[in-house]
Amino acid sequence: xxxxxxxxxxxxxxxxxxxxxxxxxxxxxxxxxxxxxxxxxxxxxxxxxxxxxxxxxxxxxxxxxxxxxxxxxxxxxxxxxxxxxxxxxxxxxxxxxxxxxxxxxxxxxxxxxxxxxxxxxxxxxxxxxxxxxxxxxxxxxxxxxxxxxxxxxxxxxxxxxxxxxxxxxxxxxxxxxxxxxxxxxxxxxxxxxxxxxxxxxxxxxxxxxxxxxxxxxx
Amino acid sequence: xxxxxxxxxxxxxxxxxxxxxxxxxxxxxxxxxxxxxxxxxxxxxxxxxxxxxxxxxxxxxxxxxxxxxxxxxxxxxxxxxxxxxxxxxxxxxxxxxxxxxxxxxxxxxxxxxxxxxxxxxxxxxxxxxxxxxxxxxxxxxxxxxxxxxxxxxxxxxxxxxxxxxxxxxxxxxxxxxxxxxxxxxxxxxxxxxxxxxxxxxxxxxxxxxxxxxxxxxx
DNA sequence: ACATCACTTAATTTATTGATTGAATGATTC
DNA sequence: GAATCATTCAATCAATAAATTAAGTGATGT
Numbered sequence: 001x002x003x004x005x006x007x008x009x010x011x012x013x014x015x016x017x018x019x020x021x022x023x024x025x026x027x028x029x030x031x032x033x034x035x036x037x038x039x040x041x042x043x044x045x046x047x048x049x050x051x052x053x054x055x056x057x058x059x060x061x062x063x064x065x066x067x068x069x070x071x072x073x074x075x076x077x078x079x080x081x082x083x084x085x086x087x088x089x090x091x092x093x094x095x096x097x098x099x100x101x102x103x104x105x106x107x108x109x110x111x112x113x114x115x116x117x118x119x120x121x122x123x124x125x126x127x128x129x130x131x132x133x134x135x136x137x138x139x140x141x142x143x144x145x146x147x148x149x150x151x152x153x154x155x156x157x158x159x160x161x162x163x164x165x166x167x168x169x170x171x172x173x174x175x176x177x178x179x180x181x182x183x184x185x186x187x188x189x190x191x192x193x194x195x196x197x198x199x200x201x202x203x204x205x206x207x208x209x210x211x212x213x214x215x216x217x218x
Numbered sequence: 219x220x221x222x223x224x225x226x227x228x229x230x231x232x233x234x235x236x237x238x239x240x241x242x243x244x245x246x247x248x249x250x251x252x253x254x255x256x257x258x259x260x261x262x263x264x265x266x267x268x269x270x271x272x273x274x275x276x277x278x279x280x281x282x283x284x285x286x287x288x289x290x291x292x293x294x295x296x297x298x299x300x301x302x303x304x305x306x307x308x309x310x311x312x313x314x315x316x317x318x319x320x321x322x323x324x325x326x327x328x329x330x331x332x333x334x335x336x337x338x339x340x341x342x343x344x345x346x347x348x349x350x351x352x353x354x355x356x357x358x359x360x361x362x363x364x365x366x367x368x369x370x371x372x373x374x375x376x377x378x379x380x381x382x383x384x385x386x387x388x389x390x391x392x393x394x395x396x397x398x399x400x401x402x403x404x405x406x407x408x409x410x411x412x413x414x415x416x417x418x419x420x421x422x423x424x425x426x427x428x429x430x431x432x433x434x435x436x
Numbered sequence: 437a438c439a440t441c442a443c444t445t446a447a448t449t450t451a452t453t454g455a456t457t458g459a460a461t462g463a464t465t466c
Numbered sequence: 467g468a469a470t471c472a473t474t475c476a477a478t479c480a481a482t483a484a485a486t487t488a489a490g491t492g493a494t495g496t
Contacts, residue, residue: 008398009240011319012312017238021454022227025234038473051455053474063315072463072472081315082307089300089307094230097281097299239484256443269485271444290442290493 018062019090023047024055031065032084034192035077078189088182117202118173120211123148126173133167135174135198137187138205148175148208149216156183159190168196175201175208236280237308241265242273249283250302250424251356251395252363253295302428309397335420336391338429341366344391351385353392353416355405356423366393366426367434374401377408386414393419393426 019025026045030036036044042052056076059065066079118126126132127149134151136143143153154162156176166172172191176183184200191198201208209215236242244263248254254262260270274294277283284297312319336344344350345367352369354361361371372380374394384390390409394401402418409416419426427433 005244005398005400006240008319009243011316012243012308013238013240015312015316016234016308017453020231020235020238022224022231023454025227025230026223048456049473050457050475053472054454057474069463069473072470074473079315082311086307086311089304090230090234093300093304094233097233097297098229235483241484266486267443268445268487271442272484275444287443287493290440292443 015062018058018064019086021055023051024059027052027055028059028064028078028083028087031059031076032078032189035068035075037073037075039073041076077193084185084189085182088185117200119202120208120213123173123201124213131171133170133172135166135172135187136176136205137174137183138176138181142177142205144218146209146215146217147205149214151175151216156187156190159187163191163194166191166196170197172196172198173201174198176204178204178206233280236276236282237305239273241269242277243305245270245273246277246282246296246301246305247396247399247424249277249294250296251360253286253293255291255293257291259294296424302425306425334417336417337420338426338431341391341419342431349389351388351390353384353390353405354394354423355392355401356394356399360395360423362436364427364433364435365423367432369393369434374405374408377405381409381412384409384414388415390414390416391419392416394422396422396424 019028023045027041030041030044038053038056039049041047041056042049045052047055056065056067060067060076060079063079063081064083065076067074067076069075123132123134127134134148136147136151136153137156137159138153139155140153143151143155147153152165154165174184174187174191176187181204184204188198188200205215241263245259248259248262256271256274257267259265259274260267263270265273274283274285278285278294278297281297281299282301283294285292285294287293341350341352345352352366354365354369354371355374355377356371357373358371361369361373365371370383372383392402392405392409394405397420399422402422406416406418423433
Protein backbone atom coordinates (compact mmCIF):
# COMPACT_ATOMS: atom_id res chain seq x y z
CA UNK A 1 0.00 0.00 0.00
CA UNK A 2 1.28 3.41 -0.85
CA UNK A 3 2.36 5.58 1.98
CA UNK A 4 -0.24 8.23 1.23
CA UNK A 5 -3.06 5.75 1.25
CA UNK A 6 -1.89 4.29 4.52
CA UNK A 7 -1.84 7.75 6.05
CA UNK A 8 -5.33 8.48 4.83
CA UNK A 9 -6.71 5.22 6.16
CA UNK A 10 -4.94 5.87 9.43
CA UNK A 11 -6.70 9.21 9.71
CA UNK A 12 -10.06 7.64 8.95
CA UNK A 13 -9.47 4.91 11.48
CA UNK A 14 -8.50 7.43 14.12
CA UNK A 15 -11.80 9.24 13.68
CA UNK A 16 -13.77 6.01 13.69
CA UNK A 17 -12.05 4.99 16.91
CA UNK A 18 -13.21 8.20 18.57
CA UNK A 19 -16.78 7.14 17.84
CA UNK A 20 -15.94 3.64 19.05
CA UNK A 21 -17.00 4.08 22.64
CA UNK A 22 -20.54 4.21 24.03
CA UNK A 23 -19.75 6.97 26.51
CA UNK A 24 -18.40 9.22 23.80
CA UNK A 25 -21.43 8.66 21.62
CA UNK A 26 -23.64 9.50 24.54
CA UNK A 27 -21.70 12.65 25.35
CA UNK A 28 -21.91 13.62 21.72
CA UNK A 29 -25.63 13.33 21.79
CA UNK A 30 -25.95 15.54 24.85
CA UNK A 31 -23.59 18.05 23.36
CA UNK A 32 -25.68 18.07 20.18
CA UNK A 33 -28.63 19.39 22.17
CA UNK A 34 -26.72 22.51 23.07
CA UNK A 35 -23.68 23.71 24.97
CA UNK A 36 -23.08 22.15 28.33
CA UNK A 37 -20.41 22.27 31.00
CA UNK A 38 -18.18 19.31 31.75
CA UNK A 39 -19.79 18.82 35.12
CA UNK A 40 -23.27 18.77 33.62
CA UNK A 41 -22.24 16.35 30.90
CA UNK A 42 -20.59 14.12 33.48
CA UNK A 43 -23.78 14.22 35.51
CA UNK A 44 -26.00 13.43 32.53
CA UNK A 45 -23.91 10.48 31.47
CA UNK A 46 -23.08 9.21 34.92
CA UNK A 47 -19.34 9.57 34.52
CA UNK A 48 -16.79 11.04 36.86
CA UNK A 49 -15.80 14.57 35.89
CA UNK A 50 -12.24 13.54 35.11
CA UNK A 51 -13.40 10.67 32.95
CA UNK A 52 -15.90 12.81 31.08
CA UNK A 53 -13.21 15.42 30.56
CA UNK A 54 -10.93 12.85 29.01
CA UNK A 55 -13.60 11.54 26.68
CA UNK A 56 -14.49 15.09 25.70
CA UNK A 57 -10.87 15.73 24.96
CA UNK A 58 -10.86 12.87 22.49
CA UNK A 59 -14.04 14.12 20.88
CA UNK A 60 -12.43 17.54 20.63
CA UNK A 61 -9.26 16.17 19.05
CA UNK A 62 -11.45 14.31 16.59
CA UNK A 63 -13.17 17.58 15.72
CA UNK A 64 -16.60 16.48 16.87
CA UNK A 65 -17.02 19.01 19.64
CA UNK A 66 -15.58 22.41 20.45
CA UNK A 67 -14.88 23.92 23.83
CA UNK A 68 -15.06 27.50 24.96
CA UNK A 69 -14.47 28.97 28.33
CA UNK A 70 -17.27 30.82 30.06
CA UNK A 71 -16.06 32.16 33.39
CA UNK A 72 -14.71 29.27 35.34
CA UNK A 73 -16.59 26.70 33.32
CA UNK A 74 -15.79 25.18 29.99
CA UNK A 75 -18.75 24.73 27.69
CA UNK A 76 -18.68 21.99 25.10
CA UNK A 77 -20.76 22.31 21.96
CA UNK A 78 -21.11 20.47 18.70
CA UNK A 79 -18.40 21.45 16.22
CA UNK A 80 -19.07 22.45 12.65
CA UNK A 81 -19.02 19.93 9.86
CA UNK A 82 -21.08 16.99 8.73
CA UNK A 83 -21.05 15.29 12.11
CA UNK A 84 -24.73 14.50 12.20
CA UNK A 85 -24.55 13.10 8.68
CA UNK A 86 -21.83 10.77 9.83
CA UNK A 87 -23.82 9.71 12.86
CA UNK A 88 -26.93 9.31 10.74
CA UNK A 89 -25.00 7.06 8.37
CA UNK A 90 -23.77 5.00 11.30
CA UNK A 91 -27.29 4.77 12.66
CA UNK A 92 -28.78 3.82 9.30
CA UNK A 93 -26.16 1.16 8.86
CA UNK A 94 -26.69 -0.17 12.36
CA UNK A 95 -30.45 -0.28 12.00
CA UNK A 96 -30.25 -2.18 8.79
CA UNK A 97 -27.41 -4.43 9.74
CA UNK A 98 -28.42 -5.24 13.27
CA UNK A 99 -32.16 -5.76 13.00
CA UNK A 100 -32.45 -7.07 16.53
CA UNK A 101 -31.39 -3.68 17.80
CA UNK A 102 -33.13 -1.64 15.13
CA UNK A 103 -36.28 -1.53 17.15
CA UNK A 104 -34.58 -0.33 20.28
CA UNK A 105 -32.80 2.29 18.23
CA UNK A 106 -35.90 3.74 16.66
CA UNK A 107 -37.78 3.58 19.93
CA UNK A 108 -35.05 5.50 21.62
CA UNK A 109 -34.58 8.09 18.94
CA UNK A 110 -38.27 8.79 18.84
CA UNK A 111 -38.63 8.92 22.56
CA UNK A 112 -36.39 11.83 23.48
CA UNK A 113 -38.67 14.62 24.60
CA UNK A 114 -36.76 17.48 23.13
CA UNK A 115 -35.98 15.70 19.90
CA UNK A 116 -39.41 14.21 19.54
CA UNK A 117 -40.50 15.10 16.06
CA UNK A 118 -43.79 16.78 15.31
CA UNK A 119 -46.30 14.50 13.62
CA UNK A 120 -48.12 15.59 10.48
CA UNK A 121 -51.39 15.61 12.40
CA UNK A 122 -50.00 17.84 15.10
CA UNK A 123 -48.55 20.20 12.54
CA UNK A 124 -51.86 20.48 10.70
CA UNK A 125 -53.45 21.43 13.98
CA UNK A 126 -50.87 24.02 14.82
CA UNK A 127 -50.92 25.48 11.34
CA UNK A 128 -54.63 26.16 11.78
CA UNK A 129 -54.00 27.76 15.12
CA UNK A 130 -51.19 29.80 13.59
CA UNK A 131 -48.84 29.09 16.47
CA UNK A 132 -45.95 27.85 14.42
CA UNK A 133 -43.51 28.88 11.72
CA UNK A 134 -42.80 26.15 9.15
CA UNK A 135 -39.28 26.08 7.84
CA UNK A 136 -38.28 24.19 4.69
CA UNK A 137 -34.54 23.53 4.72
CA UNK A 138 -34.29 21.78 1.37
CA UNK A 139 -32.51 23.33 -1.61
CA UNK A 140 -34.47 26.07 -3.34
CA UNK A 141 -35.22 24.12 -6.51
CA UNK A 142 -37.00 21.44 -4.55
CA UNK A 143 -38.92 24.03 -2.59
CA UNK A 144 -40.15 25.66 -5.80
CA UNK A 145 -41.61 22.38 -6.97
CA UNK A 146 -43.84 22.20 -3.95
CA UNK A 147 -43.82 22.76 -0.22
CA UNK A 148 -45.92 22.89 2.89
CA UNK A 149 -48.41 25.77 2.95
CA UNK A 150 -46.88 28.98 4.26
CA UNK A 151 -43.44 27.43 4.62
CA UNK A 152 -40.37 29.64 4.58
CA UNK A 153 -37.49 28.25 2.52
CA UNK A 154 -33.99 28.58 3.85
CA UNK A 155 -31.70 25.82 2.57
CA UNK A 156 -29.70 24.33 5.38
CA UNK A 157 -26.38 25.61 4.01
CA UNK A 158 -27.67 29.16 4.02
CA UNK A 159 -29.23 28.91 7.42
CA UNK A 160 -26.26 30.19 9.34
CA UNK A 161 -26.05 33.48 7.49
CA UNK A 162 -29.81 33.98 7.31
CA UNK A 163 -30.65 33.57 10.95
CA UNK A 164 -32.03 37.11 11.00
CA UNK A 165 -34.90 35.97 8.77
CA UNK A 166 -36.19 33.63 11.43
CA UNK A 167 -38.45 34.86 14.20
CA UNK A 168 -37.08 34.01 17.59
CA UNK A 169 -40.27 34.32 19.58
CA UNK A 170 -42.28 31.62 17.80
CA UNK A 171 -41.88 27.91 17.73
CA UNK A 172 -40.42 26.57 14.51
CA UNK A 173 -41.00 23.26 12.78
CA UNK A 174 -38.32 22.33 10.28
CA UNK A 175 -38.73 19.70 7.61
CA UNK A 176 -36.83 18.37 4.61
CA UNK A 177 -36.95 15.44 2.24
CA UNK A 178 -38.06 12.70 4.55
CA UNK A 179 -37.31 10.69 7.66
CA UNK A 180 -33.82 9.77 6.55
CA UNK A 181 -32.83 13.19 5.32
CA UNK A 182 -30.38 14.84 7.64
CA UNK A 183 -31.07 18.44 6.70
CA UNK A 184 -33.74 19.01 9.30
CA UNK A 185 -31.58 17.37 11.97
CA UNK A 186 -28.79 19.73 11.14
CA UNK A 187 -31.13 22.69 10.99
CA UNK A 188 -32.58 21.88 14.40
CA UNK A 189 -29.11 21.47 15.87
CA UNK A 190 -27.92 24.78 14.43
CA UNK A 191 -31.00 26.71 15.44
CA UNK A 192 -30.96 25.31 18.96
CA UNK A 193 -27.39 26.43 19.35
CA UNK A 194 -28.64 29.89 18.57
CA UNK A 195 -31.45 29.74 21.05
CA UNK A 196 -34.41 29.02 18.80
CA UNK A 197 -37.28 26.84 19.92
CA UNK A 198 -37.40 24.35 17.12
CA UNK A 199 -38.50 20.80 16.44
CA UNK A 200 -38.48 18.72 13.31
CA UNK A 201 -41.31 17.24 11.32
CA UNK A 202 -41.40 13.49 11.68
CA UNK A 203 -41.08 12.99 7.96
CA UNK A 204 -40.72 15.20 4.93
CA UNK A 205 -42.49 16.87 2.05
CA UNK A 206 -43.15 13.71 0.01
CA UNK A 207 -45.01 12.09 2.88
CA UNK A 208 -46.97 15.26 3.54
CA UNK A 209 -48.09 15.40 -0.05
CA UNK A 210 -48.76 11.68 -0.23
CA UNK A 211 -51.08 12.05 2.73
CA UNK A 212 -53.23 14.35 0.61
CA UNK A 213 -52.50 17.43 2.71
CA UNK A 214 -52.50 20.84 1.04
CA UNK A 215 -49.31 22.03 -0.59
CA UNK A 216 -48.14 25.38 -1.90
CA UNK A 217 -45.97 26.14 -4.88
CA UNK A 218 -44.20 29.17 -6.26
CA UNK B 219 -28.17 6.05 31.24
CA UNK B 220 -31.10 3.81 30.51
CA UNK B 221 -30.43 0.22 29.70
CA UNK B 222 -31.86 0.46 26.19
CA UNK B 223 -29.83 3.52 25.39
CA UNK B 224 -26.67 1.94 26.69
CA UNK B 225 -27.27 -1.07 24.47
CA UNK B 226 -27.85 1.11 21.46
CA UNK B 227 -24.74 3.18 21.93
CA UNK B 228 -22.76 0.05 22.65
CA UNK B 229 -23.87 -1.40 19.32
CA UNK B 230 -22.98 1.78 17.47
CA UNK B 231 -19.62 1.93 19.15
CA UNK B 232 -18.90 -1.67 18.32
CA UNK B 233 -19.47 -0.99 14.64
CA UNK B 234 -17.39 2.18 14.73
CA UNK B 235 -14.56 0.29 16.41
CA UNK B 236 -14.53 -2.23 13.57
CA UNK B 237 -13.82 0.67 11.22
CA UNK B 238 -11.22 2.00 13.65
CA UNK B 239 -8.21 0.26 12.16
CA UNK B 240 -6.33 1.17 8.98
CA UNK B 241 -5.82 -2.44 7.95
CA UNK B 242 -9.52 -3.19 8.15
CA UNK B 243 -10.35 -0.13 6.08
CA UNK B 244 -7.83 -1.23 3.52
CA UNK B 245 -9.21 -4.77 3.41
CA UNK B 246 -12.66 -3.32 3.03
CA UNK B 247 -11.55 -1.36 0.02
CA UNK B 248 -10.13 -4.44 -1.67
CA UNK B 249 -13.19 -6.48 -0.84
CA UNK B 250 -15.37 -3.73 -2.31
CA UNK B 251 -13.77 -4.40 -5.71
CA UNK B 252 -15.12 -7.93 -5.78
CA UNK B 253 -14.82 -11.27 -4.00
CA UNK B 254 -11.37 -12.39 -3.02
CA UNK B 255 -9.74 -15.16 -1.07
CA UNK B 256 -8.11 -14.60 2.28
CA UNK B 257 -4.70 -15.34 0.87
CA UNK B 258 -5.12 -12.78 -1.90
CA UNK B 259 -6.39 -10.15 0.49
CA UNK B 260 -3.49 -10.83 2.81
CA UNK B 261 -1.12 -10.46 -0.10
CA UNK B 262 -2.70 -7.23 -1.31
CA UNK B 263 -2.57 -5.62 2.09
CA UNK B 264 0.78 -7.02 3.17
CA UNK B 265 -0.60 -8.84 6.17
CA UNK B 266 0.02 -12.39 7.32
CA UNK B 267 -2.79 -14.75 6.42
CA UNK B 268 -3.71 -15.33 10.05
CA UNK B 269 -3.78 -11.63 10.77
CA UNK B 270 -5.86 -10.88 7.69
CA UNK B 271 -8.23 -13.68 8.66
CA UNK B 272 -8.71 -12.18 12.08
CA UNK B 273 -9.38 -8.72 10.73
CA UNK B 274 -11.80 -10.18 8.20
CA UNK B 275 -13.58 -11.97 10.99
CA UNK B 276 -14.17 -8.67 12.74
CA UNK B 277 -15.43 -7.11 9.53
CA UNK B 278 -17.75 -10.07 9.12
CA UNK B 279 -19.09 -9.83 12.66
CA UNK B 280 -19.68 -6.15 12.02
CA UNK B 281 -21.69 -7.05 8.94
CA UNK B 282 -19.39 -5.27 6.52
CA UNK B 283 -18.27 -8.32 4.57
CA UNK B 284 -19.64 -11.77 3.96
CA UNK B 285 -17.76 -14.99 3.41
CA UNK B 286 -18.63 -17.98 1.30
CA UNK B 287 -16.72 -21.15 0.69
CA UNK B 288 -15.62 -21.99 -2.82
CA UNK B 289 -13.86 -25.32 -2.84
CA UNK B 290 -11.09 -25.08 -0.36
CA UNK B 291 -10.98 -21.34 -0.44
CA UNK B 292 -13.11 -18.82 1.37
CA UNK B 293 -14.12 -15.80 -0.65
CA UNK B 294 -14.89 -12.55 1.07
CA UNK B 295 -17.19 -10.02 -0.56
CA UNK B 296 -18.87 -6.81 0.44
CA UNK B 297 -22.03 -7.41 2.44
CA UNK B 298 -25.36 -5.80 1.71
CA UNK B 299 -26.36 -2.57 3.33
CA UNK B 300 -25.32 1.06 3.21
CA UNK B 301 -21.67 0.35 3.84
CA UNK B 302 -20.28 2.64 1.21
CA UNK B 303 -22.59 5.42 2.36
CA UNK B 304 -21.15 5.05 5.82
CA UNK B 305 -17.61 5.11 4.49
CA UNK B 306 -18.45 8.10 2.30
CA UNK B 307 -19.79 9.95 5.33
CA UNK B 308 -16.59 9.17 7.21
CA UNK B 309 -14.54 10.37 4.26
CA UNK B 310 -16.54 13.56 3.87
CA UNK B 311 -16.20 14.28 7.54
CA UNK B 312 -12.48 13.54 7.54
CA UNK B 313 -11.79 15.76 4.55
CA UNK B 314 -13.62 18.65 6.05
CA UNK B 315 -12.50 18.21 9.60
CA UNK B 316 -8.96 17.04 9.16
CA UNK B 317 -7.13 19.45 6.93
CA UNK B 318 -4.19 17.04 6.83
CA UNK B 319 -6.32 14.51 4.97
CA UNK B 320 -7.01 17.06 2.27
CA UNK B 321 -3.35 17.96 2.25
CA UNK B 322 -2.15 14.38 1.93
CA UNK B 323 -4.59 13.90 -0.88
CA UNK B 324 -3.45 16.95 -2.77
CA UNK B 325 0.24 16.35 -2.09
CA UNK B 326 0.40 12.69 -2.99
CA UNK B 327 -2.49 12.48 -5.36
CA UNK B 328 -1.25 15.19 -7.71
CA UNK B 329 -3.61 17.99 -6.88
CA UNK B 330 -7.09 16.66 -7.00
CA UNK B 331 -8.75 19.88 -8.09
CA UNK B 332 -6.73 20.39 -11.22
CA UNK B 333 -7.70 16.99 -12.53
CA UNK B 334 -11.36 18.06 -12.65
CA UNK B 335 -13.00 14.81 -11.69
CA UNK B 336 -16.14 13.73 -13.51
CA UNK B 337 -19.16 12.97 -11.33
CA UNK B 338 -21.10 9.74 -11.71
CA UNK B 339 -24.11 11.69 -12.87
CA UNK B 340 -22.14 13.43 -15.58
CA UNK B 341 -20.61 10.19 -16.74
CA UNK B 342 -24.02 8.50 -17.00
CA UNK B 343 -25.10 11.38 -19.20
CA UNK B 344 -22.08 11.19 -21.43
CA UNK B 345 -22.28 7.43 -21.71
CA UNK B 346 -25.79 7.81 -23.11
CA UNK B 347 -24.55 10.41 -25.53
CA UNK B 348 -21.66 8.13 -26.46
CA UNK B 349 -19.18 10.97 -26.31
CA UNK B 350 -16.69 9.32 -24.00
CA UNK B 351 -14.37 6.35 -23.70
CA UNK B 352 -14.33 4.78 -20.26
CA UNK B 353 -10.99 3.45 -19.14
CA UNK B 354 -10.59 1.04 -16.25
CA UNK B 355 -7.01 1.18 -14.98
CA UNK B 356 -7.31 -1.42 -12.25
CA UNK B 357 -5.52 -4.76 -12.44
CA UNK B 358 -7.15 -7.22 -14.81
CA UNK B 359 -8.44 -9.56 -12.12
CA UNK B 360 -10.44 -6.78 -10.58
CA UNK B 361 -11.79 -5.72 -13.94
CA UNK B 362 -12.98 -9.25 -14.61
CA UNK B 363 -14.98 -9.26 -11.38
CA UNK B 364 -17.00 -6.31 -12.62
CA UNK B 365 -16.61 -2.96 -14.33
CA UNK B 366 -18.45 -0.01 -15.83
CA UNK B 367 -20.44 -0.81 -18.95
CA UNK B 368 -18.32 -0.63 -22.07
CA UNK B 369 -15.14 0.09 -20.15
CA UNK B 370 -11.76 -0.75 -21.65
CA UNK B 371 -9.32 -2.33 -19.22
CA UNK B 372 -5.72 -1.26 -19.34
CA UNK B 373 -4.01 -1.67 -15.96
CA UNK B 374 -2.04 1.42 -15.07
CA UNK B 375 1.33 -0.31 -15.26
CA UNK B 376 0.65 -1.44 -18.80
CA UNK B 377 -0.65 1.91 -19.90
CA UNK B 378 2.61 3.26 -21.21
CA UNK B 379 3.20 0.46 -23.68
CA UNK B 380 -0.44 0.23 -24.73
CA UNK B 381 -1.03 3.85 -25.58
CA UNK B 382 -1.80 2.83 -29.15
CA UNK B 383 -4.99 1.13 -27.94
CA UNK B 384 -6.41 4.40 -26.74
CA UNK B 385 -8.22 6.69 -29.16
CA UNK B 386 -6.73 10.14 -29.18
CA UNK B 387 -9.65 12.01 -30.68
CA UNK B 388 -12.18 11.21 -27.98
CA UNK B 389 -12.41 12.31 -24.40
CA UNK B 390 -11.46 9.64 -21.88
CA UNK B 391 -12.70 9.08 -18.36
CA UNK B 392 -10.43 6.91 -16.24
CA UNK B 393 -11.48 5.24 -13.01
CA UNK B 394 -10.10 2.75 -10.50
CA UNK B 395 -10.88 1.49 -7.01
CA UNK B 396 -12.23 4.57 -5.38
CA UNK B 397 -11.52 8.13 -4.37
CA UNK B 398 -8.27 7.26 -2.61
CA UNK B 399 -6.87 4.91 -5.15
CA UNK B 400 -3.88 6.37 -6.96
CA UNK B 401 -4.24 4.44 -10.21
CA UNK B 402 -6.56 6.82 -11.97
CA UNK B 403 -4.48 9.81 -10.85
CA UNK B 404 -1.41 8.23 -12.35
CA UNK B 405 -3.25 7.28 -15.50
CA UNK B 406 -4.57 10.79 -16.00
CA UNK B 407 -1.14 12.28 -15.41
CA UNK B 408 0.50 9.91 -17.90
CA UNK B 409 -2.15 10.27 -20.58
CA UNK B 410 -2.15 14.04 -20.33
CA UNK B 411 1.59 14.06 -20.84
CA UNK B 412 0.95 12.23 -24.07
CA UNK B 413 -1.65 14.65 -25.23
CA UNK B 414 -4.81 12.79 -24.41
CA UNK B 415 -7.91 14.59 -23.28
CA UNK B 416 -8.63 12.71 -20.08
CA UNK B 417 -10.29 13.21 -16.75
CA UNK B 418 -10.89 10.89 -13.84
CA UNK B 419 -14.11 9.63 -12.36
CA UNK B 420 -14.67 11.23 -8.98
CA UNK B 421 -14.97 7.88 -7.27
CA UNK B 422 -14.51 4.29 -8.30
CA UNK B 423 -16.15 1.05 -9.26
CA UNK B 424 -17.58 0.16 -5.83
CA UNK B 425 -19.42 3.48 -5.58
CA UNK B 426 -20.74 3.15 -9.12
CA UNK B 427 -22.09 -0.26 -8.35
CA UNK B 428 -23.50 0.77 -4.98
CA UNK B 429 -25.38 3.57 -6.71
CA UNK B 430 -27.30 0.89 -8.57
CA UNK B 431 -25.84 1.81 -11.93
CA UNK B 432 -25.36 -0.92 -14.53
CA UNK B 433 -22.17 -2.95 -14.47
CA UNK B 434 -20.59 -5.32 -16.94
CA UNK B 435 -18.56 -8.43 -16.29
CA UNK B 436 -16.46 -10.82 -18.32
C1' DA C 437 -6.56 -43.15 3.96
C1' DC C 438 -3.13 -39.81 3.61
C1' DA C 439 -1.19 -35.56 2.14
C1' DT C 440 -1.95 -31.04 0.94
C1' DC C 441 -4.07 -26.65 0.70
C1' DA C 442 -6.68 -22.66 2.54
C1' DC C 443 -8.20 -20.98 6.28
C1' DT C 444 -9.48 -20.51 11.31
C1' DT C 445 -8.64 -20.75 16.07
C1' DA C 446 -5.95 -20.73 20.32
C1' DA C 447 -2.21 -19.19 22.95
C1' DT C 448 1.15 -15.93 23.78
C1' DT C 449 3.44 -11.50 23.98
C1' DT C 450 3.24 -6.66 23.39
C1' DA C 451 0.91 -2.38 22.92
C1' DT C 452 -3.12 0.58 23.61
C1' DT C 453 -6.95 2.15 25.93
C1' DG C 454 -10.08 3.11 29.91
C1' DA C 455 -11.12 4.33 34.80
C1' DT C 456 -9.53 6.01 39.11
C1' DT C 457 -6.99 8.86 42.08
C1' DG C 458 -4.75 12.89 43.33
C1' DA C 459 -2.17 16.89 42.04
C1' DA C 460 -1.92 21.05 38.99
C1' DT C 461 -3.99 24.86 36.41
C1' DG C 462 -7.00 28.88 35.53
C1' DA C 463 -10.71 31.81 36.66
C1' DT C 464 -13.56 33.83 40.11
C1' DT C 465 -14.79 35.44 44.76
C1' DC C 466 -13.81 36.91 49.31
C1' DG D 467 -3.53 37.13 47.81
C1' DA D 468 -5.85 33.31 49.80
C1' DA D 469 -9.75 30.38 49.13
C1' DT D 470 -12.80 28.16 46.14
C1' DC D 471 -14.62 26.17 42.05
C1' DA D 472 -14.36 23.87 37.47
C1' DT D 473 -11.55 21.58 34.69
C1' DT D 474 -7.37 19.34 33.08
C1' DC D 475 -3.27 16.66 33.58
C1' DA D 476 -0.32 12.88 35.29
C1' DA D 477 0.30 8.48 37.30
C1' DT D 478 -1.39 4.10 38.09
C1' DC D 479 -3.69 -0.31 37.37
C1' DA D 480 -7.00 -3.09 34.89
C1' DA D 481 -8.95 -4.31 30.63
C1' DT D 482 -8.82 -4.75 25.75
C1' DA D 483 -6.82 -5.15 21.25
C1' DA D 484 -3.11 -6.38 17.79
C1' DA D 485 0.46 -9.35 15.77
C1' DT D 486 2.87 -13.66 15.88
C1' DT D 487 3.35 -18.49 16.23
C1' DA D 488 1.63 -22.86 16.23
C1' DA D 489 -2.01 -26.09 16.36
C1' DG D 490 -6.60 -27.39 14.48
C1' DT D 491 -10.39 -27.85 10.83
C1' DG D 492 -12.48 -28.91 6.46
C1' DA D 493 -12.24 -29.55 1.63
C1' DT D 494 -9.74 -31.57 -2.33
C1' DG D 495 -6.83 -34.70 -4.76
C1' DT D 496 -3.88 -38.90 -5.08
